[in-house]
Ligand SMILES: Nc1ncnc2c1ncn2[C@@H]1O[C@H](COP(=O)(O)OP(=O)(O)OP(=O)(O)O)[C@@H](O)[C@H]1O
C-alpha cells in the first residue's frame with residue numbers, strides 16, 4: 242500500500258496565512274496539491290522509489306511552518322563568515338535576512354500580481370517527481386536569485402538553511418537564473434535540527450550560454466531530520482554545471498538531481514560522498530539528459546556505509562536520438578565497513594544515438610585487507626588505519642575543491658564524521 | 668631477540684610452514700634463501716601478524732613478548748618492521764602523513780612524546796637524503812604510482828624513520844638496479860649496530876655482498892633445510908637448490 246497522505250492533507254488544509262497569499266500562488270498550490278493527491282506518495286512499486294521508503298515520513302504529523310522570527314542562530318559551524326561570502330539565510334524553507342548583494346546579483350520573492358518572467362514555475366523538469374508537486378503545494382515563498390549576463394560573481398553565494406521546531410514540513414522553492422557568460426559559486430548548507438522535521442525542497446537552476454555554476458551542497462541535518470532534495474538544472478550551450486554533494490547527516494536523505502544538457506558543448510560534472518550509519522538512509526537518484534550533440538557528463542559517487550547505514554545510487558544517463566558525439570562517464574563506488582551496512586546501486590544507460598562514448602561502473606566492497614595490514618604493520622591502530630583508508634577514498638571527491646576555506650571546512654567535518662563511523666565498528 | 672620454535676602456519680587450510688626453528692641474537696644479520704613458493708614471505712607475514720596466515724602450532728618469542736599474542740600494530744610499535752616484498756599502493760593516504768602517524772604511534776606506545784612538525788621534518792629530510800629520494804615523494808600518496816624500485820626505497824625509508832629492533836626485509840633487493848641496490852644496502856648498513864637484528868630474505872647472493880650476513884638459512888618446503896655461513900650463499904648461487912633437497916632427503 243502507498244504511504245498515507247492524511248497527515249499531509251491536514252497540513253495542507255491548515256497552512257498558516259494561506260488566505261493572504263496572492264491569487265496565482267494559491268491557484269498554483271491547489272493545482273499542485275490536486276496532482277500530488279491523485280498520484281499519492283511514492284512507494285516501492287514506483288520505479289524510482291524501490292529502495293527508499295516514505296512510510297516513516299508519512300507517519301509524522303507534519304505542519305507547514307509558522308512565519309519565522311527574525312534572528313538566526315545556526316548551530317554547528319558556518320563554512321563562511323559574512324565577509325567571505327554573500328550569505329542568504331533561511332529558516333524552515335523561507336528566506337530570512339535582507340542581505341546585501343554584489344553587483345549583477347538580485348534576489349526576489351514572488352508575490353502580488355502574476356509574476357513576470359517566471360516560466361520556471363511551469364517548465365517541465367528533467368524528471369518529474371510527486372515530491373516536487375508537494376513542494377509546490379506548500380511553498381508560500383517562491384524565490385528567485387538572478388545573476389545578470391556577463392557577471393562573474395567573485396564571492397560564493399552561501400545559502401545557509403536551518404530547520405527548527407518539530408514536525409515542520411519546510412518547502413523551500415528557489416529558482417536560480419544565471420545569464421549568459423556568467424559565473425556563480427553556490428554553497429548550499431543544510432543544518433536541520435529540532436525533531437521530526439522534513440525538508441522537501443525544490444531548486445531549479447537555469448544556466449545561460451557559456452556560463453559556469455559550481456554548486457556545493459553540504460547536508461548536515463541531524464538524525465531527526467529528513468531531506469527530500471529536488472534539484473533540476475538546465476544547461477545551455479558551452480555552459481558548465483558542477484554539483485558536489487556531501488551527506489554528513491539526516492535520518493533520510495533523498496536526492497533527485499535532474500540535469501538537461503540543452504545546448505552543444507554543455508557539460509556537467511557531478512560528484513558526491515555519502516556516509517550513512519546508525520539507521521541513516523541516503524539515496525542519490527540522478528538523471529542526465531543529453532539532448533544535444535557534443536554534450537558531456539561525468540558522475541563520481543563514493544559511498545561509505547557504516548554500522549546500520551544504507552546507501553542507494555541510481556544514476557541514469559539518457560542520450561536522445563540526435564545527440565551524437567556525446568561522452569558520459571558514470572562511476573559509483575562503495576565501501577561497506579561491516580556486515581550490517583548495505584548499498585544498492587544501479588547505474589543505467591539509455592542510448593538512442595549511435596556515435597557516443599559512455600562508460601559506467603559500480604562497485605561495492607570492503608576495505609582493502611592488504612592495505613589495512615600494511616598500515617597496521619607500520620604501527621597504526623586498526624581504527625586509525627580504517628579511517629585513513631576511508632578518508633583517502635572520500636578525499637578523492639573533494640580534493641579538487643579550489644576554495645581553501647571550503648576545502649578545509651569539509652576536510653575537518655568529514656574527518657570527524659569518519660571518526661564517528663569507524664569508532665562504532667568493533 | 669627472536670626465538671621461533673616449531674612454527675607451523677597455513678593459508679586457507681593449506682599448510683605452508685611445517686616446523687620452523689630459528690633464533691636471532693641481537694645485532695645479527697640472518698639471511699633466508701630458498702626456492703619460489705617455499706614459504707619465505709609466509710614466515711615474514713606470520714612475524715608481522717598478517718591475518719591471512721593461521722598459526723597452527725609453535726611459538727615465537729620477541730624481546731620477551733609472546734609475539735603471537737600481540738596485534739600487528741603492537742608488534743610494530745614494539746620494534747618489529749617488515750619491508751614488504753610487494754609494498755602496497757594506498758591512494759588517498761599521504762606518504763609523509765603515514766610516516767608521521769607511524770612514528771608517533773610508536774613513540775606514544777613507548778611512553779615518549781610525539782615529535783613536533785619541525786623535528787619530524789628534519790628527521791625525514793635526513794633519511795630521504797640517505798635513500799637518495801626526492802622530497803616530492805613526501806607529497807605523494809603511499810606508493811601510488813611509484814616504480815618498483817621506488818617502492819623498495821620507500822620501504823627502507825620507513826625503516827630508517829622507525830628504527831626498529833628487528834627488521835625483516837622480504838626481497839627488498841628484487842627489482843632494484845645496481846645503484847639502487849647500493850643505496851638500499853647502505854640504508855640497511857647504517858642501521859646495523861650491536862642491538863638491531865635483521866632477517867634478510869633474498870634470492871641473490873649479490874645483496875649479501877653488500878649486507879654481510881652472520882648466518883644463511885635455506886627454507887624449502889616450509890622447513891629450514893640447511894643453515895650455514897655466508898659461504899653457503901655462494902654455494903647456492905653456483906649450484907642452485909637441488910643438491911640441498913637431495914641431501915636433505917638422504918639424511
Ligand atoms: N590461499 C592459498 N592457498 C593455498 N596455497 C597458498 C595460498 N596462498 C599462498 N599459497 C602458497 O604458499 C606458498 C608459499 O608462498 P610464499 O609467498 O611464502 O613463498 P615465497 O617463499 O615467499 O616465494 P617467492 O620466492 O616467490 O617470493 C606458495 O606455494 C603459495 O602458492
Ligand SMILES: [Mg+2]
Pocket residue numbers: 707708709752837838
Ligand atoms: Mg616471497
